[in-house]
Amino acid sequence: MRGNQGTLRRHETMAHIDHGRMVGTSPARTDGAQKVRGLCRYVDDLEFDGLWHGATVRSPHACARIVAIDAAAALADPDVVVLTARDLPGPNVLRLIADDWPVLADGRVNHFAEPVALVAAPTRERARAAVGRVEVRYEVERGIHDLDQALASPRILASCRIERGDLEAGFAAATHVVEGVYDTAHQEHVYIEPQGMVARPTAQGELEVIGSLQCPYYVQKALALLFDEPVRVRQAPTGGGFGGKEEFPDAIAAHAALLARRVGRPVKIVYDRHEDMQATPKRHPSRVRHRTGVDAAGKLCAMEIEVILDGGAYTTLSGVVLSRAVLHAGGAYACPNVRIEGRALATNTVPSGAFRGFGAPQTQFAVERQMDRIARLIGTDPLTLRERNAYRLGDVTPTGQVLEESVSALECLAAAQARTDFKRRWHEIEDARASGEGHALHGIGLALSWHGAGFTGEGEQRMRSPVRLALVAPDCVEVRVAACDFGQGTTIVLSQIVADALGLPTEMVRVVDPDTSKVPDSGPTVASRTVMVVGGILERAGRRLVRELGQGGAPPASPAEFVELARAYLTQHGELEVEERFEPAPGQTFDETTYTGTAYSAYGWGVHVAEVRVDADTLATRVERATLVFDVGKAIHPVLCAGQVEGGSLQAFGFGHLEDLRLSEGRPLQDSLSTYVIPTAVDAPDFDTILIENPTRSGPQGAKGVGELPMDGGGPALVAAIENATGIVATRAPATPEVLLEDLLAGRTLGPEAVAGALQAGEPLEGLR
Amino acid sequence: MRVLNLTVNGDATEVAAPAHWTLLEVLRYRMGLTGSKQGCDKGDCGACTVLIDGEPQLSCLTVAALAEGHEITTIEGLLPAHLRAGGEGPDPVQEAFDRCGALQCGFCQPGMILSARALLSENPAPTRDEIKAALSGNLCRCTGYTQIYQAVELALAEATGAEPASPSWAPGENPWAKTPEGNARPAVGAAGLTEGTGVAPSGGDSRTNGKAH
Numbered sequence: 001m002r003g004n005q006g007t008l009r010r011h012e013t014m015a016h017i018d019h020g021r022m023v024g025t026s027p028a029r030t031d032g033a034q035k036v037r038g039l040c041r042y043v044d045d046l047e048f049d050g051l052w053h054g055a056t057v058r059s060p061h062a063c064a065r066i067v068a069i070d071a072a073a074a075l076a077d078p079d080v081v082v083l084t085a086r087d088l089p090g091p092n093v094l095r096l097i098a099d100d101w102p103v104l105a106d107g108r109v110n111h112f113a114e115p116v117a118l119v120a121a122p123t124r125e126r127a128r129a130a131v132g133r134v135e136v137r138y139e140v141e142r143g144i145h146d147l148d149q150a151l152a153s154p155r156i157l158a159s160c161r162i163e164r165g166d167l168e169a170g171f172a173a174a175t176h177v178v179e180g181v182y183d184t185a186h187q188e189h190v191y192i193e194p195q196g197m198v199a200r201p202t203a204q205g206e207l208e209v210i211g212s213l214q215c216p217y218y219v220q221k222a223l224a225l226l227f228d229e230p231v232r233v234r235q236a237p238t239g240g241g242f243g244g245k246e247e248f249p250d251a252i253a254a255h256a257a258l259l260a261r262r263v264g265r266p267v268k269i270v271y272d273r274h275e276d277m278q279a280t281p282k283r284h285p286s287r288v289r290h291r292t293g294v295d296a297a298g299k300l301c302a303m304e305i306e307v308i309l310d311g312g313a314y315t316t317l318s319g320v321v322l323s324r325a326v327l328h329a330g331g332a333y334a335c336p337n338v339r340i341e342g343r344a345l346a347t348n349t350v351p352s353g354a355f356r357g358f359g360a361p362q363t364q365f366a367v368e369r370q371m372d373r374i375a376r377l378i379g380t381d382p383l384t385l386r387e388r389n390a391y392r393l394g395d396v397t398p399t400g401q402v403l404e405e406s407v408s409a410l411e412c413l414a415a416a417q418a419r420t421d422f423k424r425r426w427h428e429i430e431d432a433r434a435s436g437e438g439h440a441l442h443g444i445g446l447a448l449s450w451h452g453a454g455f456t457g458e459g460e461q462r463m464r465s466p467v468r469l470a471l472v473a474p475d476c477v478e479v480r481v482a483a484c485d486f487g488q489g490t491t492i493v494l495s496q497i498v499a500d501a502l503g504l505p506t507e508m509v510r511v512v513d514p515d516t517s518k519v520p521d522s523g524p525t526v527a528s529r530t531v532m533v534v535g536g537i538l539e540r541a542g543r544r545l546v547r548e549l550g551q552g553g554a555p556p557a558s559p560a561e562f563v564e565l566a567r568a569y570l571t572q573h574g575e576l577e578v579e580e581r582f583e584p585a586p587g588q589t590f591d592e593t594t595y596t597g598t599a600y601s602a603y604g605w606g607v608h609v610a611e612v613r614v615d616a617d618t619l620a621t622r623v624e625r626a627t628l629v630f631d632v633g634k635a636i637h638p639v640l641c642a643g644q645v646e647g648g649s650l651q652a653f654g655f656g657h658l659e660d661l662r663l664s665e666g667r668p669l670q671d672s673l674s675t676y677v678i679p680t681a682v683d684a685p686d687f688d689t690i691l692i693e694n695p696t697r698s699g700p701q702g703a704k705g706v707g708e709l710p711m712d713g714g715g716p717a718l719v720a721a722i723e724n725a726t727g728i729v730a731t732r733a734p735a736t737p738e739v740l741l742e743d744l745l746a747g748r749t750l751g752p753e754a755v756a757g758a759l760q761a762g763e764p765l766e767g768l769r
Numbered sequence: 770m771r772v773l774n775l776t777v778n779g780d781a782t783e784v785a786a787p788a789h790w791t792l793l794e795v796l797r798y799r800m801g802l803t804g805s806k807q808g809c810d811k812g813d814c815g816a817c818t819v820l821i822d823g824e825p826q827l828s829c830l831t832v833a834a835l836a837e838g839h840e841i842t843t844i845e846g847l848l849p850a851h852l853r854a855g856g857e858g859p860d861p862v863q864e865a866f867d868r869c870g871a872l873q874c875g876f877c878q879p880g881m882i883l884s885a886r887a888l889l890s891e892n893p894a895p896t897r898d899e900i901k902a903a904l905s906g907n908l909c910r911c912t913g914y915t916q917i918y919q920a921v922e923l924a925l926a927e928a929t930g931a932e933p934a935s936p937s938w939a940p941g942e943n944p945w946a947k948t949p950e951g952n953a954r955p956a957v958g959a960a961g962l963t964e965g966t967g968v969a970p971s972g973g974d975s976r977t978n979g980k981a982h
């Protein structure tokens with residue numbers, strides 16, 4: 001460990017920051033009291049006079065031409081309204097990166113459950129019944145249903161490439177060259193609240209939508225294009241998002257708004273779980289190919305990586321997901337010679353979309369499994385190999401970015417070793433298994449991960465997000481941002497940051513609900529950017545507000561003085577509003593054509609250690625204990641920060657072994673929570689969470705984004721633990737019992753003796769010879 | 770339509786609803802008790818859990834008519850029941866969930882809290898495994914569950930007067946320790962996680978905790 005050096009560096013880095021009293025404590029979340037009493041009103045809990053209900057007619061085919069739509073039977077109910085692509089007031093597109101995602105299918109469908117027509121009726125039941133009476137005739141065509149088929153005749157949605165050093169020279173200098181191919185599958189978000197939206201014409205004739213969403217301004221832009229009029233968008237309390245309510249709400253909002261405009265009343269669309277699982281985006285499936293050159297000691301000499309993502313039927317966000325996937329594909333490891341190429345391919349499946357981690361969990365699953373393979377080849381344990389290669393201060397990433405601050409890979413590894421005694425325990429299990437002495441099928445595995453916080457490259461610079469703070473009363477400062485709280489607790493966290501900048505308690509700071517008529521476009525609530533980026537701008541805004549309040553004199557030194565000055569100011573001038581925008585740190589540039597420069601201004605670092613028990617008869621895995629070591633820069637609100645780390649890690653474990661979504665001809669075979677299984681309380685391990693605070697200059701009081709990082713390493717750590725327990729070398733996530741059995745029967749093991757030894761605990765499996 | 774006589778949160782009510790409606794539908798769309806949530810298409814998520822005669826039941830699977838003649842408690846009824854029973858301040862389970870981070874988006878919470886409430890009324894000293902088993906029908910996608918177990922254990926500790934265990938990420942000071950005034954509001958000790966002097970603030974903890982370099 002770095003000993004005192006690390007400590008000292010912290011103090012130097014932090015010297016310029018004023019420390020208030022709220023950051024680092026865990027005040028009650030603003031919505032907690034309402035939520036625990038069941039009084040928090042989510043979109044389906046909202047009532048409106050004259051409300052109608054909307055429902056969606058969806059394609060039963062993944063790839064087909066629409067021959068005819070006959071709504072006569074549905075329209076036999078005189079109250080029922082049916083809309084198709086012909087009825088749109090504007091362009092039939094939900095604009096994201098490319099203009100290829102239609103509001104409603106027109107002429108053909110490109111994925112199963114694609115919306116073909118919309119229905120509204122006075123009750124939910126009548127709306128749903130009417131859906132069944134809209135007759136659509138299709139001419140089914142041959143589709144492309146998975147990555148294998150897509151690779152055979154690729155249609156490329158996006159591509160990118162990173163190159164650094166001299167790859168051939170790197171391989172020439174290597175002692176070993178290791179190859180591997182790694183696959184990950186679709187993952188469904190399973191926010192417990194399904195997607196829902198209400199749209200209504202207001203008394204002034206304006207269009208307003210209220211719903212479960214992460215990005216009010218995305219929705220506003222989508223609707224502005226469709227209706228050619230300004231639309232007001234408000235976030236309702238949102239029952240989980242995880243990226244699943246990033247881009248999809250554009251679609252459901254457009255649908256509700258179309259119906260509301262047609263019937264001239266409020267229309268609500270709330271999906272049931274089946275519909276939500278069939279029709280909404282999922283995590284991009286991936287295939288990642290590694291060719292790695294290492295020297296005799298296991299130091300990386302060359303990495304050649306190919307990343308393929310299944311983008312689904314439309315581009316939606318695939319370009320940016322691919323970009324983040326590729327930028328994280330080399331893992332948290334220094335290597336002088338690197339080439340990473342990525343492509344996102346089209347298939348006839350639901351468009352893949354934003355999901356916590358945004359491509360990085362897929363590529364880090366691959367690189368972590370590859371590192372485990374390398375460790376075995378050179379005869380060391382996985383932790384030691386990572387220590388040899390992990391980024392240190394001053395190292396250079398594949399884009400040529402010099403890591404100048406806040407690099408904690410080694411510190412996280414050391415803390416994980418100290419807490420779990422990983423090396424000794426890993427070796428002991430390996431020895432026991434290899435000697436065939438049998439073992440109770442316990443295993444331990446780990447993964448190291450990194451995650452860039454904020455938008456990739458110059459995304460933040462381009463947006464120059466504004467935030468506003470307003471002194472509205474002597475004892476109340478309002479925070480006006482578009483950042484949405486969908487569980488993370490950003491409302492209280494942002495008030496803590498602002499409170500400290502103002503020298504006030506959080507009670508005197510109020511974060512207004514996201515509403516495009518009241519808050520500026522401070523950017524979407526995505527990319528682990530809210531605390532670090534939005535919080536950072538707010539911190540500056542807070543300092544400015546205090547300065548302006550001082551009117552040239554000394555800024556208030558206490559809350560009492562603040563109130564006094566504020567009262568005087570308000571009487572003299574009225575409300576004081578300050579606006580600040582994102583300012584890039586000097587020298588941070590990124591070239592999107594060559595993929596060189598500062599990809600992210602700060603990285604979070606983390607280690608997952610998974611301890612599993614594998615059932616010898618069924619090969620079902622259970623995570624019994626998990627140690628999570630995460631450098632978050634600064635834990636603004638430790639309770640919520642730990643909650644992000646633990647909740648994200650459990651999703652990652654689900655991704656690693658449990659959550660199995662298969663498609664048949666583009667149709668999901670698992671579309672309910674009884675067939676698509678997410679971890680329950682009995683599947684979840686006890687988390688032992690350690691937070692490290694190695695601050696960044698880029699975030700408020702040193703904080704880095706923490707939302708996505710926990711998703712990156714959980715899957716590979718768990719699969720590594722299965723390998724340690726059983727000797728089965730899994731290269732696919734989820735490593736379900738079926739996948740493990742296939743690997744076992746195909747001989748993808750550390751050798752038959754090792755496996756037999758491990759499986760002695762139970763009856764030997766049929767076919768294991 | 771059918772007229773139902775339901776006793777919800779201590780009040781007897783008459784409510785008209787289609788005969789095939791579930792208890793969840795009647796609670797949500799006839800009685801305005803929207804605290805009970807629908808998270809799935811019947812029976813998988815537990816978000817709709819209510820107590821029927823003290824037992825946790827899935828209201829989305831319960832035909833409303835079958836609940837006639839039974840005591841129904843929804844999340845909205847917990848606090849009033851606590852106060853009626855002579856309790857002061859918030860219901861300890863609800864309070865503990867709020868303090869421990871056991872709710873994020875909050876959508877699973879009503880069901881989760883009612884399951885926890887039922888467990889504690891039945892078993893005054895459940896082990897962690899018993900807590901897990903009792904909550905296993907309530908899915909939570911946000912928290913990872915550990916903070917939920919900690920909340921149940923905190924409520925338990927408060928009931929028995931014991932000190933609750935400190936979470937691993939707060940090695941210096943127990944954020945859930947009792948305050949002299951009872952449990953005002955959580956303010957996690959600044960000692961627990963301030964930017965480091967490089968040693969665990971309490972000095973007595975030799976575990977690596979992210980502060981001890």
Ligand code: FES
Pocket residue numbers: 806807808809810811812813814815816817818827828829830
């Ligand atoms: S809504 Fe009742 S179990 Fe999901």
Ligand code: FES
Pocket residue numbers: 192239240487871872873874875876877878908909910911912
């Ligand atoms: S808090 Fe979101 S599902 Fe439990």
